Amino acid sequence: MQKLWGGRFTKSTDSFTDHFHSSIGFDSRMYHEDITGSMAHAQMLGKQNIIPQEDADIIVKTLGEILEDIDAGKISFDEKAEDIHMNIETILISRIGDVGKRLHTGRSRNDQVALDTRMYTKKEITEIQKLVKNLMQELNTLAAAHTETILPGYTHLQRAQPVTLAHHLLAYLEMFKRDYARLSDTYKRTDVLPLGSGALATTTYPLDRFFVAKKLGFAEISANSMDAVSDRDFCVELVSALSIMMMHLSRFCEELILWSSHEFHFIELDDAYSTGSSIMPQKKNPDMAELIRGKSGRVYGHLMGLLTTLKGLPLAYNKDMQEDKEGLFDAIDTVKMCLPVFTNMIATMTVQKDAMLQAAKGGFTNATDAADWLVKQGVAFRDAHSIIGRLVLYCIEHQTNLDDLSLAEYRAISPVFDETVYEAIGVKQCVEARNVIGGPAKAATEQAIAQNQAYLSALM
C-alpha cells in the first residue's frame, strides 16, 4: 500500500514499524470527530473557493456515507494507514479518487489530531458531568432521608463528635460539586478550535476559521499555531480533574468498605454490589467499592504518564504526543464506569441506623459538649477540658459512659455539675446544638439540602 506521504520515500516501512507506530488501534474511537471535522473543513474550502464547490459537496456527501458505514460496522480499518485521520482519507480517496485528494488542502494531521482530540474530550466532559450530577442527586436524596440518623464523626479514625449520616454524605456532595466545577472549567479551555494551525505555522490559504469554529461548535479559535498543535494541557487538565474526582470516590469507597465490615456494621451493601468468596461460604465482600478505590491508581498513573510524555518536548508537534491518547481514553473510560457503579451502590445500600447510633453513644463523642456545658457555667475551657478528661478516665476505669454516671460521681470531680448536664450531653442534643451554617443540626442540614437541590436543578 502506497502511503499518503510516500512521495519522498523509496522503500516502504518495515511491517513491524507499521505496527509499532500505528495508532488506529486506539484512535479509531475518534472517527466521528474526525469525519465531522473534515466535513466542516471541506465546506469551508468550498465556500472560500480554495477548492471547487462541487468537489467540496462530493467530499462532504461521501464523508457522510463513510460515517454511516462505520456506524453500521461495515468498515474495518487498516493498520498500515497508521491512524484514524489517514484511514478516513484513504477510504475517501478510494471512493471518489482525485476529488478526495483535495480534502487535506490547508490542513495538517497536526492540527487535525488536535481538533479531533479536543472535540472528543469536550463530548466526554459533558458525559462525565451528567454522571457526576446523578451521583450528587443521589447523595442529596439520601441525605434528605438521613437528617436524623446519628453516627460518630471521626478524626484519626477515633470517634470524635456525633454527626448525622446526612451531614457525612453532604460533605462528599461538596467535593463532587467542586469536581463538577473543575470539569466545567476544563471544558472552557478545551473549547478552542486548533484547525487552521497547519503543521505548525498556519497556511497560505485564505481559510475561514470562524466558519469552521461555528460549524463545529467551538467557542473560540486558537491564537497561536505553534501552541495549538503542540500543547495537550487540556488533556492534562481533564485527567487531573478526573484524578481528584477518583481520589474523592476512593475515600468514600474506603469508608463504605470499613462501614460494611463486621466491626462497624454501619451499612450493608446490596447483593448486586457485593461478591462471595470461592472458599469461605460466609463472605460478602465489597468488591465494587474496592475496585473503584483501586482504579484511582490507574487514573493517577495516566496523569503522571501524560505529564512525563510532554515534559521534554520541543515545539511544535512531536510523535511522542501520540502517546497522549491511551491514557486519556482509559482515564475517561474508568471514571465513566466507576461513577454509575458507585451511585447505584450507595442508592441500594442498607443503613443500620441502630449500629450507627450505638457507636455514636459510645466512645465519649459527647465529651466536648460536656466541657462546653461547664464553660457555660463559667468554667474556663482549659479547666473544663481537664475536668472532663478526668471524668473520661474514670469512665474508662469503670467501663461506663458519661451519660451513665451518677450526679454524685460527677460532683466528686467538680461541684459545678448539676442534673442539666445530662440533657446537654445526649447525642441528639450534641447534634442539634450545632445549628449553624455548615453544621449537622437538622435545620441546618435541611437548608443545605434545599440549596443543593436548587444548584442541581440549575445544572445543564
Ligand code: ARG
Ligand atoms: N496519530 C498522530 C497522533 O496521534 C496524528 C498526528 C501525526 N502527525 C504527524 N506529523 N505524524 O498524534
